Amino acid sequence: xxxxxxxxxxxxxxxxxxxxxxxxxxxxxxxxxxxxxxxxxxxxxxxxxxxxxxxxxxxxxxxxxxxxxxxxxxxxxxxxxxxxxxxxxxxxxxxxxxxxxxxxxxxxxxxxxxxxxxxxxxxxxxxxxxxxxxxxxxxxxxxxxxxxxxxxxxxxxxxxxxxxxxxxxxxxxxxxxxxxxxxxxxxxxxxxxxxxxxxxxxxxxxxxxxxxxxxxxxxxxxxxxxxxxxxxxxxxxxxxxxxxxxxxxxxxxxxxxxxxxxxxxxxxxxxxxxxxxxxxxxxxxxxxxxxxxxxxxxxxxxxxxxxxxxxxxxxxxxxxxxxxxxxxxxxxxxxxxxxxxxxxxxxxxxxxxxxxxxxxxxxxxxxxxxxxxxxxxxxxxxxxxxxxxxxxxxxxxxxx
RNA sequence: GUGAGAUUAGCUCAGCUGGUUAGAGCACUGGUUUGUGGUGCCGGGGGUCGCGGGUUCGAAUCCCGUAUCUCACCCCA
Numbered sequence: 001x002x003x004x005x006x007x008x009x010x011x012x013x014x015x016x017x018x019x020x021x022x023x024x025x026x027x028x029x030x031x032x033x034x035x036x037x038x039x040x041x042x043x044x045x046x047x048x049x050x051x052x053x054x055x056x057x058x059x060x061x062x063x064x065x066x067x068x069x070x071x072x073x074x075x076x077x078x079x080x081x082x083x084x085x086x087x088x089x090x091x092x093x094x095x096x097x098x099x100x101x102x103x104x105x106x107x108x109x110x111x112x113x114x115x116x117x118x119x120x121x122x123x124x125x126x127x128x129x130x131x132x133x134x135x136x137x138x139x140x141x142x143x144x145x146x147x148x149x150x151x152x153x154x155x156x157x158x159x160x161x162x163x164x165x166x167x168x169x170x171x172x173x174x175x176x177x178x179x180x181x182x183x184x185x186x187x188x189x190x191x192x193x194x195x196x197x198x199x200x201x202x203x204x205x206x207x208x209x210x211x212x213x214x215x216x217x218x219x220x221x222x223x224x225x226x227x228x229x230x231x232x233x234x235x236x237x238x239x240x241x242x243x244x245x246x247x248x249x250x251x252x253x254x255x256x257x258x259x260x261x262x263x264x265x266x267x268x269x270x271x272x273x274x275x276x277x278x279x280x281x282x283x284x285x286x287x288x289x290x291x292x293x294x295x296x297x298x299x300x301x302x303x304x305x306x307x308x309x310x311x312x313x314x315x316x317x318x319x320x321x322x323x324x325x326x327x328x329x330x331x332x333x334x335x336x337x338x339x340x341x342x343x344x345x346x347x348x349x350x351x352x353x354x355x356x357x358x359x360x361x362x363x364x365x366x367x368x369x370x371x372x373x374x375x376x377x378x379x380x381x382x383x384x385x386x387x388x389x390x391x392x393x394x395x396x397x398x399x400x
Numbered sequence: 401g402u403g404a405g406a407u408u409a410g411c412u413c414a415g416c417u418g419g420u421u422a423g424a425g426c427a428c429u430g431g432u433u434u435g436u437g438g439u440g441c442c443g444g445g446g447g448u449c450g451c452g453g454g455u456u457c458g459a460a461u462c463c464c465g466u467a468u469c470u471c472a473c474c475c476c477a
Contacts, residue, residue: 303477360437
């Protein structure tokens with residue numbers, strides 16, 4: 001038997017109804033906040049991800065579905081959504097058009113990882129990206145929107161937020177940090193590697209010994225430039241006023257290289273080790289990095305499988321018709337009647353001749369609201385007998 | 401990439417230290433005396449016990465390998 005590849009799942013009812021339900025909700029909210037749908041290809045030039053996500057990230061380092069196609073192009077199945085949207089933004093010259101552009105997207109992402117709870121090789125994200133706004137208000141706007149999406153479904157979560165600094169304050173801080181790290185002994189292998197590739201990420205290390213060593217380290221928050229500092233405080237102030245609770249997490253460092261300034265994550269205790277249900281942040285320099293005009297931008301992505309694990313599907317109600325025949329002669333007239341009914345309702349039909357009881361059972365099983373039947377009596381009078389299974393009412397209507 | 405646990409009917413799982421035709425519940429399906437469901441009663445189908453080797457008179461059961469799943473590390477949504 002041929003099976004689906006490791007870490008890749010089929011989606012069947014009733015699970016996928018939850019998926020559609022969630023997507024519908026996200027789409028509605030996103031549109032309400034002024035976002036428009038964008039779809040970009042799953043396959044992209046490998047260079048796109050190397051440049052945007054960053055060579056130092058695990059994603060690019062070891063998790064990409066990368067291969068050479070028949071035209072000898074080095075291509076890659078997208079491991080995340082932002083890179084493609086930014087590429088499209090630049091390619092379609094929206095950076096030159098100026099103004100504000102807000103997009104949302106959803107679809108499959110691919111990372112070659114060992115699967116576990118909340119982690120698949122093919123998984124789905126719903127994401128949104130906003131281009132052209134430098135104001136911190138858009139950061140809050142994005143967080144508000146994300147919160148609005150999550151709040152529909154009674155989920156337990158915590159919003160973690162941090163500022164990563166910008167082109168002005170980040171590089172000097174980085175140097176300061178590396179100088180400090182050089183004085184330390186006993187850092188774990190990962191941290192030693194991080195020191196060379198992306199030193200900020202040592203703060204994200206889960207090794208307790210490393211965390212102890214890092215206590216006297218210079219902190220990002222104490223080294224922000226004036227504009228980053230004031231933006232960050234303004235964001236927190238506004239969040240307070242909006243009654244959006246958050247936790248400032250100075251160790252929150254996003255795994256993708258392109259983030260700057262605001263970074264945030266929605267985590268939940270109901271998810272196991274992979275506790276991030278959504279994450280995002282500002283990436284003001286990425287557009288320029290990918291060859292566009294400097295354009296401030298911010299976005300987020302939700303892990304759909306992860307959130308689906310926490311939400312309930314809406315309850316299914318009885319609806320539609322089930323048609324059944326009580327005698328051979330009724331089958332074809334019934335077939336015709338059933339199809340007429342499809343003009344306005346969901347209709348299924350039992351093809352076999354069965355007792356009334358059996359048809360009622362079948363209708364009940366299909367969760368139909370009405371059971372419509374034709375037998376000898378109905379044929380004689382050219383009528384259809386109908387029982388409303390929900391309200392336990394019976395009636396007939398004339399065949400026309 | 402590393403580690404631990406699992407794999408028996410469509411689903412959830414029993415099957416003791418190896419011993420005849422491998423079980424249960426749920427689900428599915430048929431009937432319940434001839435036109436009334438979801439909740440009664442009776443019956444039925446369905447398993448090369450993940451796959452491949454080995455030990456043995458005999459393996460679902462013990463050993464080795466392999467695949468997949470699950471959980472964790474790493475990292476992320």
